[in-house]
Amino acid sequence: MAKNNTRIAVIGAGSWGTALAMVLASKGYTVPLWGHDTSHIESIRKKGENTRYLPGLSLSKNIIPTEDIDKAVRGYDVICMVVPSHGFRKVYEKVILSLKDGASVVSAVKGIENDTLMTMTQVMEDVRNRLTPEKTIHTAVLSGPSFAKEVAEKIPTAITMGCKRLDIAVMLQQLFVTETFRVYASTDVIGLEISAALKNIVAVAAGICDGLGYGLNTRAALITRGLAEITRLGVAMGAEPATFSGLSGLGDLVLTCTGSLSRNRTVGLKLGQGLQLDDIVSEMKMVAEGVKTTRSGYELSRKIGIEMPILEQIYAILYQGKNCSDAVRDLLKRELKVE
Numbered sequence: 361m362a363k364n365n366t367r368i369a370v371i372g373a374g375s376w377g378t379a380l381a382m383v384l385a386s387k388g389y390t391v392p393l394w395g396h397d398t399s400h401i402e403s404i405r406k407k408g409e410n411t412r413y414l415p416g417l418s419l420s421k422n423i424i425p426t427e428d429i430d431k432a433v434r435g436y437d438v439i440c441m442v443v444p445s446h447g448f449r450k451v452y453e454k455v456i457l458s459l460k461d462g463a464s465v466v467s468a469v470k471g472i473e474n475d476t477l478m479t480m481t482q483v484m485e486d487v488r489n490r491l492t493p494e495k496t497i498h499t500a501v502l503s504g505p506s507f508a509k510e511v512a513e514k515i516p517t518a519i520t521m522g523c524k525r526l527d528i529a530v531m532l533q534q535l536f537v538t539e540t541f542r543v544y545a546s547t548d549v550i551g552l553e554i555s556a557a558l559k560n561i562v563a564v565a566a567g568i569c570d571g572l573g574y575g576l577n578t579r580a581a582l583i584t585r586g587l588a589e590i591t592r593l594g595v596a597m598g599a600e601p602a603t604f605s606g607l608s609g610l611g612d613l614v615l616t617c618t619g620s621l622s623r624n625r626t627v628g629l630k631l632g633q634g635l636q637l638d639d640i641v642s643e644m645k646m647v648a649e650g651v652k653t654t655r656s657g658y659e660l661s662r663k664i665g666i667e668m669p670i671l672e673q674i675y676a677i678l679y680q681g682k683n684c685s686d687a688v689r690d691l692l693k694r695e696l697k698v699e
């Protein structure tokens with residue numbers, strides 16, 4: 361758990377980027393924390409607190425807020441990308457220009473790019489191939505049940521670090537682990553990314569059912585059948601089935617479908633209570649990745665030819681104006697199956 365000489369920076373000064381910077385700073389690392397909004401970065405610098413995304417928690421002096429991406433990245437060994445999926449590619453196109461050869465980049469992001477249907481490590485590989493094919497960059501993913509607020513408050517948490525190269529996954533595991541932040545290593549990058557992105561859609565569904573006033577039976581059914589359809593898609597994309605019963609699969613699904621801190625579940629809750637999606641999203645100051653991922657997940661499932669009934673109903677609610685109760689009714693009256 362001791363600090364070593366690795367230089368690590370965090371890109372993205374929202375709630376999760378700040379919480380991860382706090383984890384690393386608590387080990388003694390000096391961590392540049394980059395954000396795109398100059399006034400927000402200035403406010404963090406002045407107050408020693410991220411009042412917009414993690415109010416009430418003092419930041420360590422080891423966290424160096426910056427709006428200068430080159431300064432945050434140049435010469436660093438490990439970069440942790442925590443920019444929401446819709447802005448990820450544009451930011452990474454800048455990051456990669458300053459990235460040193462042989463660096464590792466960890467995506468802590470849970471989404472699938474809308475236009476390309478790529479996961480974030482696929483986006484990183486795509487950007488590298490186009491902009492700096494001469495560089496060797498090790499891409500990795502960090503995923504698991506982890507509300508930023510609880511991680512920042514040092515509430516015991518377990519999470520998974522995935523990289524196709526196990527030695528790199530283990531190096532990153534050791535970099536992030538603390539006494540309250542337990543990190544497992546994995547090589548199933550696609551499994552971690554698919555489970556992370558798609559659990560947000562099931563969390564929206566769980567919120568909808570709670571908003572409609574349904575009960576705990578309904579929620580348990582959604583978690584279980586949601587996991588079944590996420591697993592089907594992930595395995596068809598080359599993931600290991602066991603990943604879906606791990607922290608990034610079942611673990612994160614349970615957290616986000618049941619935890620009141622979940623932004624995705626909150627979106628669903630309000631939809632179930634009758635509010636309109638545009639109004640809900642425009643009032644939120646944080647990102648709920650599940651809204652956009654419903655679109656990319658839906659297109660991905662059709663492209664690969666995987667049946668995903670819960671995802672299809674959430675897509676119909678979010679993008680085709682379907683009534684929430686009608687969606688639940690249609691899920692229940694589907695042809696009967698063997699489990």
Ligand SMILES: NC(=O)c1ccc[n+]([C@@H]2O[C@H](COP(=O)([O-])OP(=O)(O)OC[C@H]3O[C@@H](n4cnc5c(N)ncnc54)[C@H](O)[C@@H]3O)[C@@H](O)[C@H]2O)c1
Nearest residue numbers: 373374375376377396442447469470506507508646647649
């Ligand atoms: N918050 C959590 O508990 C948590 C935990 C695990 C994973 N995640 C994942 O981390 C990612 C980031 O989420 P978050 O919770 O930090 O979000 P957030 O809403 O708290 O903050 C988002 C940050 O990204 C910035 N941003 C927004 N659009 C941008 C753009 N186009 N370019 C650059 N920066 C932009 C915002 O200014 C803000 O600093 C998401 O994929 C989320 O699913 C979040």
Ligand SMILES: O=P(O)(O)OC[C@H](O)CO
Nearest residue numbers: 504505506507622623624
């Ligand atoms: O608040 P949510 O719904 O984005 O969930 C946050 C994390 O992904 C929980 O692991």
